[in-house]
Amino acid sequence: MSDILVLAETENNYLHSTAGELIAAGRKLADELGNQVCAVITDDVDESSFKNLIHLGADKVYVISHAELSKGNIDAFVSYLEQICIQINPNVILTSRTYMGRNIGARIAYRLESGVAQDCIDVEIDKNSSRVIATRPVYGGNAVARFTFNQDDPQVIILRVKSFDSNEIDTTRNGSIEKLNISIDNDAIKLKLIETVKEESEGIRLEDAPVIVAGGRGLGGPEPFKQLEELANIFDGAVGASRAVCDAGWMDHAFQIGLTGKQVAPDVYITVGISGASQHMAGCLGSRNIIAINNDADANIFKDASYGVVGDWEKVLPSFTEAVRDLLKS
Amino acid sequence: MSFNIVVCVKQVVDPDTPSAAFNINQDKLSVIPADGIPPVVNGYCENAVEAALKIKDSIPDTTVTVVSIGTNFIMDVIKKPLSMGADKMILVDDPNLESLDPFSTTKILSSVISKISDYDLIICGQHASDWDNAHVPMGISETLNIPCLNSAREIDIKPNEITIKSSIPDGYITLKSSLPALVTVSNEIGEPRYPTLKGIMQASRKTPEKLSFENIDIKISDLSPKMTLVDLALPVSNSKCEILEGEDDADSGKLLALKLRESKII
Known part of the structure; x- marks a missing residue:
């Protein structure tokens, strides 16, 4: 047949x-x-x-x-x-x-x-x-x-x-x-399934999110992820992180995207302070659109991104978030 | 109770090798290791060692045997599991292994493991960062005809029984089986412990047992690859990034939003 x-x-x-x-x-x-x-x-x-x-x-x-x-x-x-x-x-x-x-x-x-x-x-x-x-x-x-x-x-x-x-x-x-x-x-049948436990997570799961806002080492600490979350929430999206961020304990490993971590393919993948090491890109290259905000014009991420800004995320992100909110309202 | 764990590990090209230092040998269809960047133990394999050592922490009479097959082993690299606290190491070092496919890897690992008497548990990393075949552990479980429990984030051992929490995207499944069994792990099992000074000293006195194909009754002619690599290339980046530049950074951020809207991306 x-x-x-x-x-x-x-x-x-x-x-x-x-x-x-x-x-x-x-x-x-x-x-x-x-x-x-x-x-x-x-x-x-x-x-x-x-x-x-x-x-x-x-x-x-x-x-x-x-x-x-x-x-x-x-x-x-x-x-x-x-x-x-x-x-x-x-x-x-x-x-x-x-x-x-x-x-x-x-x-x-x-x-x-x-x-x-x-x-x-x-x-x-x-x-x-x-x-x-x-x-x-x-x-x-x-x-x-x-x-x-x-x-x-x-x-x-x-x-x-x-x-x-x-x-x-x-x-x-x-x-x-x-x-x-x-x-x-x-x-x-050697395996016995005892129970399936769904864990309540806030918001949508990474694998299903149409938009993911991911942060890297360039953010400098755990605090800025609140701002990433604010942006993600406008899209009903999710927040992700690079390995460096999770290794440093700024975010839980459940948020890690990359070769080690989750592989995701959202419609829009917005990176903030992520250099774009291949180890990270392995987890997101299937994304339809990659957007990059990074202060290093030579960062690898700009090779895979379709649109980006070279600049200080602390200044770029708030105005970007504000503009997105206004645009999606109208 | 005494407990025997086998952990499979792989020496791989450092996955943090910058793309710019990454080159391919087109004649051999293989990757040329970057100058000055030593190989590492595959990340998830270190997690597998950690999983075994956690069991050893709770069941003191546990023997952890690490098995690796390959060639061009760097002793300082591959012995890391011993410094972390594993008891023994078996290396199958054969030049033929450089070009062998993962199906042969499975066959050889299964053969080595079946020669280790009375193993209770095999732990493997979920996949390797080099070829990412991600089927050798399942292959070993099928070859040895033992239960295969995937993606463990917690492992609980009782006499002749294993229970794991297996990670799924939105939670976990509790899985149980009899022993012996095979378990795969990822980073969700926990950070690999750092080798202690004592561990490093102990590891330096241990010599891995080296086996050849003859020792494990494997003939090259028995190994028939099921797949053939026909092409290996650097990825073509088809994305041309448009950089938005405003009067200042804040303005650039705004322009980026407008551009994404205009292109119907958001």
Whole structure:
């Protein structure tokens, strides 16, 4: 059959935003190879989600059901995918680099003795071999590597979140929805999920924020982060920080963006006093627009930013914040 | 109770190497280490050592064995886990390892670990800052057929049982499994401790056990890479930054806001 298999994650009874991204990437490969995109999804979602997968570009939807899947047990997902692969023998498996996807993708590859490429920002088909070429940033974004797979069975791709845009919803698309009856070996489920605890954090979480205001060592201390927060609040955005800031204890490590820390891809990433070391940029290069305020005209950040100001942040930031507030009001 | 922990660590190019000092050997498709910048122990691997030492703090009869595979080891660098307080170190040093893919790494590490009798727990950093493959730990758990507990921010050991708090974006999941098991960690497990003077003295007297492929029954012909690196390049920066310049810094800030509005970015 050699189809493209996509693991569609769910959140709060609906599709996770990465489902559409994976289908878009899958579509790109499938259209070139002339095969189908099949989405795997758990049944603990609103029924409309199955059709949505088709409207987003899937040709087939496989619905799987098990109490452990609903809890988010990675062992259960790996076992189910293993059985599905035995049945349909896919050419490619796509997962997202989320908590679930990066672990499931890596585990299923080894379970099937396949190759896996983690954190891919692009995929294409090699015309000669008809196998996938995966593009991944390496060395903290200091280099970009392209890999090919040496075997087909199957090629596992773990896609960086937001590296593909979802296709527009097309309600005229048709496809099949099939509930799969699969039995798995319960001994293969070695993990027990005791509880999931949501921690109340103030405001939106970094990974979901449309706008992030991030501060670096150039701010000189913890106090200025209040001003960053003020700016972030205007956008309903979030505050982030560089490693130096977190190492110095100015901000908690939960705010750290970079190679060590969180990888984010907001629409707008505003940096204040961040030099733009590759270690930091590895965590934010997927952002749609990078804006920089820094007093060093030679700072690396200006290589990646689209707009910026060279100046003293203490003078630039208040007037910038004020102007933003006025503009967004009108 | 006695407890045996294996920690996998990797020697990597210092991730703080400035981009300007970063070069690629196009013939070998490899990174040329910058002059005068020594390698380091991968950051998350140091967190893994810290996680093991925290367990050793609470269970005194714990042996922490650090395993690393690679080539061109710098002893002052790779022995850091020993100075931090780890008990033993095993190095698989083979020139072939320079060009091996992560699937081979997994196979070799699994083979070394399975030769360490009675291991209870394997701890690995979530990913390495050089190639960021981020699948070797999961590969080891699959190869050894043991539970894989990811992204631990807290680890609690009971006889024959492990419980962790696994970090998710908006909180944590409490995961439990039997032992032996494999755990991955990131910086959320806590800052790696600084080597003490006593630790450094003790480490200087310890000699890592060196193993070759023969010692662990690995033949190069057994290692079949699953992926091929076809291209390695410096990233192309396609962004041309427009610098807003007003009468003074405050004015520049205002102009920046206006520009972002005009370009429909905000």
